[in-house]
Amino acid sequence: MNLRLYLLQRVTAALMLPLVLGHLIVIFYATSTKLTAADILGRTEGSIGWALFYGAFVCLVAVHGAIGFATIAREWFGAGGQAPTIIMWTVGVVLLLLGLRAVFAVTMPGGLS
C-alpha cells in the first residue's frame, strides 16, 4: 500500500471517530424522542452546523472507504495494475456525490426540491 494512502486512511479514521459517536447520539436521540421526519428537517434545513458536521463526515467516509475498497479489490479479488486505483477513485467519487447530495437535501433551506 502506498504510504500516503495508508496515512490518509488512518487520519480519516481518527477524525471520523467523534463524528460516528455524534451520529449515533443523534440517532438515539431522534428515535427515543419520537421526532418525525418533518421535525428533523425543521432543525437541519438551513443549519450550517449540521451541514458542516455531515458534510465533513461524508468527505472523510469517501476518502476512507475508497482506500479500503482498493485494498479489498487487491487482496481478495486479485485486482492488479491500475484496477485498484480506478476502483478507489470511482468508489470515492460516488460516495462523495451521493453523500453530499443527501447532506444538501437535509440542510439546504427548503431542501433540494
Next chain:
Amino acid sequence: MQVSREHSATLDRTNTVNANVTKLEVRVWRGGEAGHYDTFSVPKRTNQTVLDVVTWIQRNLDPTLSYRFACRVGMCGSCGMTVNGAPRWTCRTHVSKVASDNLLEIGPLANLPVIKDLTADMSRFFEKWQQAEGTFVPTKTRKDPIAAIPPQDAARQNVDEAIECINCGVCFAACDVVRWNDDYLGPAALNRAWSLANDARDGGNTNRLRAISATGGCHACHSHQSCMQHCPKDLNPTRSIAGLKRLTMEAYLRGDLS
C-alpha cells in the same frame, strides 16, 4: 489414494500412553502441489513428538518420505510442518498436545511451494528477507572499538523478543495476508527488519524503511496476529510490524521517504 502399512517388529507396546490405544492413525501428505494423503499406522508412545512420528514412518514404513529437520531441539527452525491444520515446529510439538482421537494429519507448510511430501520450498521466504533489507549494514571497521549497547537501552529493549526468531517459517505459513498478497514481505522478514532498525550499529535504515514502505511492506499487515498466535517461540511479529509502521510514518512525515 490411501495406503495403510505397518511394521509390527518395531512396535513397542510397553511404552504407550494408553494401554487400550497403542496406535496413531497418521495421514501424511505425499507428492508435490498435486499430491494426496497416505495413511500410516504408527505406534503411540509417551513423550512422542510429531517429528518422532514422521521419522518413525520414514525409517520403518516408507524410506521415500521426504521431510526436513536438523537440530531436533527447537533451535534450527527447519522442521516446520502443518499439523492437524496448524503450522508448527514438529520437533517440539508433542503428539499428545495436538492429536485428537489419535489422529494426526501432517502436511508441508502452507503459503510455500511444495518440493515433495513434507518439504516446502523456503526460497520465497528467504527472498522476502532480502527484499526487506534484512541484512546488517556495518558502520564501523574492525579497527574501531566494539559498539557498547547497554541492556537498558530503549532500542535494544524494543527487540528483546524479535531477535529470538529462528526463521522456521511458521508465521509465514499462518499469515492470511501472505496468502492473499504475493507482494507481502511476511511477518518474519518484517520482524527481522524491526531488529535491524533498532540496531545502533546498523547503517542501512534509509533503504530498509523505503523497502518496507513499498507495496507489500509493513503497511499491508492487517494485524490479524496469526503470526503471534502460532509462533513456536512465543514472539510477537505483529508488534514488530506495528513498530515499523510507526518508524516509517515518522520518516515519511520528516520527508525522509518522499
